[in-house]
Amino acid sequence: MDRMLYVAMSGAKEVMLAQANNSNNLANASTDGFKKDFNIFRAQHMEGPGQHTRTYALDERPATDYSAGAIKVTGRDLDVVTKSDGFMAIQTPKGDEAFVRTASMQVKENGDLVDVQGNPILNEAGVPINVPPYKSIAVGDDGTISFVPADGQGNQLIVLDRLRLVAPDEKQLYKGLDGFSRLREDAGELDQANISVVSGALETSNVNTAEALVEMISLSRKYELQVKMMATSKTHSQKSDSLLSVR
Amino acid sequence: MNNALYVAKTGLEAQQFRLAAISNNLANANTYGYKTGRAEFNDLIYQNVRQPGAQATQDEANTLPSGLQLGTGVKAIGVQKIHTQGNLMVTDNQLDMAVEGKGFFQALDQDGNLMYTRDGSFEVNQNGDIVTSSGYLLEPNINIPQDATDISITSDGAVYVSQPGNTQQVQVGQIELATFINPAGLESLGKNFYGETTASGAPNINNPGTAEAGSVLQGALEASNVNTVEELIGMIEAQRTYEMNSKAISAANGMMQYLNNNT
Numbered sequence: 001m002d003r004m005l006y007v008a009m010s011g012a013k014e015v016m017l018a019q020a021n022n023s024n025n026l027a028n029a030s031t032d033g034f035k036k037d038f039n040i041f042r043a044q045h046m047e048g049p050g051q052h053t054r055t056y057a058l059d060e061r062p063a064t065d066y067s068a069g070a071i072k073v074t075g076r077d078l079d080v081v082t083k084s085d086g087f088m089a090i091q092t093p094k095g096d097e098a099f100v101r102t103a104s105m106q107v108k109e110n111g112d113l114v115d116v117q118g119n120p121i122l123n124e125a126g127v128p129i130n131v132p133p134y135k136s137i138a139v140g141d142d143g144t145i146s147f148v149p150a151d152g153q154g155n156q157l158i159v160l161d162r163l164r165l166v167a168p169d170e171k172q173l174y175k176g177l178d179g180f181s182r183l184r185e186d187a188g189e190l191d192q193a194n195i196s197v198v199s200g201a202l203e204t205s206n207v208n209t210a211e212a213l214v215e216m217i218s219l220s221r222k223y224e225l226q227v228k229m230m231a232t233s234k235t236h237s238q239k240s241d242s243l244l245s246v247r
Numbered sequence: 248m249n250n251a252l253y254v255a256k257t258g259l260e261a262q263q264f265r266l267a268a269i270s271n272n273l274a275n276a277n278t279y280g281y282k283t284g285r286a287e288f289n290d291l292i293y294q295n296v297r298q299p300g301a302q303a304t305q306d307e308a309n310t311l312p313s314g315l316q317l318g319t320g321v322k323a324i325g326v327q328k329i330h331t332q333g334n335l336m337v338t339d340n341q342l343d344m345a346v347e348g349k350g351f352f353q354a355l356d357q358d359g360n361l362m363y364t365r366d367g368s369f370e371v372n373q374n375g376d377i378v379t380s381s382g383y384l385l386e387p388n389i390n391i392p393q394d395a396t397d398i399s400i401t402s403d404g405a406v407y408v409s410q411p412g413n414t415q416q417v418q419v420g421q422i423e424l425a426t427f428i429n430p431a432g433l434e435s436l437g438k439n440f441y442g443e444t445t446a447s448g449a450p451n452i453n454n455p456g457t458a459e460a461g462s463v464l465q466g467a468l469e470a471s472n473v474n475t476v477e478e479l480i481g482m483i484e485a486q487r488t489y490e491m492n493s494k495a496i497s498a499a500n501g502m503m504q505y506l507n508n509n510t
Contacts, residue, residue, distance in 0.1 A: 104287070109449075150426075
């Protein structure tokens with residue numbers, strides 16, 4: 001039987017995977033700090049005898065779109081967003097460093113400064129930050145964390161620590177299977193960069209829902225095309241069967 | 248089966264959760280001392296459908312450059328309480344108190360456990376004890392004498408009463424405030440009360456005006472810190488995102504339907 005059916009099937013199957021990726025972007029449309037994943041198809045040529053007519057489709061997630069999402073003002077002192085191309089560092093449950101653009105920071109019962117999932121926020125030296133009992137706390141433009149101690153007088157701010165702010169080339173970042181963005185192994189060390197942060201705000205997900213919706217429709221139609229090819233291939237083989245049938 | 252279907256389902260659930268959190272905030276927009284809750288989300292783990300760098304053909308130079316990792320959706324990880332100061336409303340009621348700062352009033356429940364609240368609409372019960380509006384005793388207990396004509400509470404929490412035949416005001420008690428290192432970790436008990444948890448840490452008890460407790464303002468109440476405009480915007484956003492996710496379900500469904508009908 002002709003392999004046309006298989007080629008069409010590969011198209012349909014990969015479009016279905018792409019639709020799942022698009023749905024994931026859409027599902028995370030209100031996850032603060034979420035970065036959408038790109039999706040591309042690639043022609044995967046098959047070597048073999050005869051004509052080169054077997055080129056299967058392959059769906060891939062080549063990269064993550066690190067462009068900024070919208071900034072939403074929350075007024076909470078410990079909600080922070082890095083400006084422009086900057087990232088701040090957190091420690092993942094695996095113990096390594098991951099990079100985020102926004103964090104809704106919390107002070108744990110033992111004073112550890114963590115993000116909303118409980119991952120420690122790292123300082124310039126790459127060490128988790130610990131906050132002593134405080135009256136008030138503030139994050140400055142350059143990521144400096146200062147606080148008024150619980151037993152302090154008036155509003156005298158004391159500098160506590162500074163966030164680890166870096167500006168990696170986005171090509172050096174990849175999103176792992178746990179959803180954390182890390183530096184590629186071959187990227188080398190990153191220096192603390194001159195990045196400014198905004199406190200009292202969070203960055204929304206950078207998913208453009210209109211775009212995702214159009215992509216969804218487009219993928220649906222492409223899928224139908226592939227199925228139509230499968231149906232056509234069926235008609236073809238039926239036709240040839242009937243031509244060859246012996247009365 | 249179809250991944251897209253399940254991924255979009257998680258999206259629907261998340262928005263439904265968000266709407267529930269928003270509705271609760273809006274419903275409590277007029278609750279004294281209520282702190283707004285913010286729904287927080289997380290992307291779920293990614294599924295490795297094709298490993299980047301895997302061999303595409305036997306030819307060693309032909310490896311997959313990027314692979315395919317599929318996200319599996321979104322998860323609501325909780326409602327974070329935002330403990331910012333609510334607006335102060337002057338009521339001129341002598342037993343209304345508002346805290347300017349981080350402190351919580353303490354009250355005893357029926358079993359004698361401590362509960363914490365920002366709602367300072369206190370009253371006096373039949374014995375003269377100061378109780379919360381739901382009838383729980385303020386801790387430490389303060390008794391207002393029957394013949395008291397006037398109650399005054401200083402910003403550092405000392406409670407004085409005036410009595411007939413006495414030109415001097417008499418101190419009858421001292422209000423104490425509890426603070427927590429992580430107020431977001433407190434458990435909401437309902438009735439405007441919070442309970443201590445491991446996440447919140449142990450309470451630090453101080454007199455108002457000292458340490459980080461904040462000061463007490465007599466004759467005022469703290470309104471909820473719900474920003475109704477923000478909540479309404481959130482509601483619209485949640486609804487639209489819900490609609491888009493339900494579109495994703497019908498798209499995935501449509502694809503499968505088409506396949507079934509045409510092969």
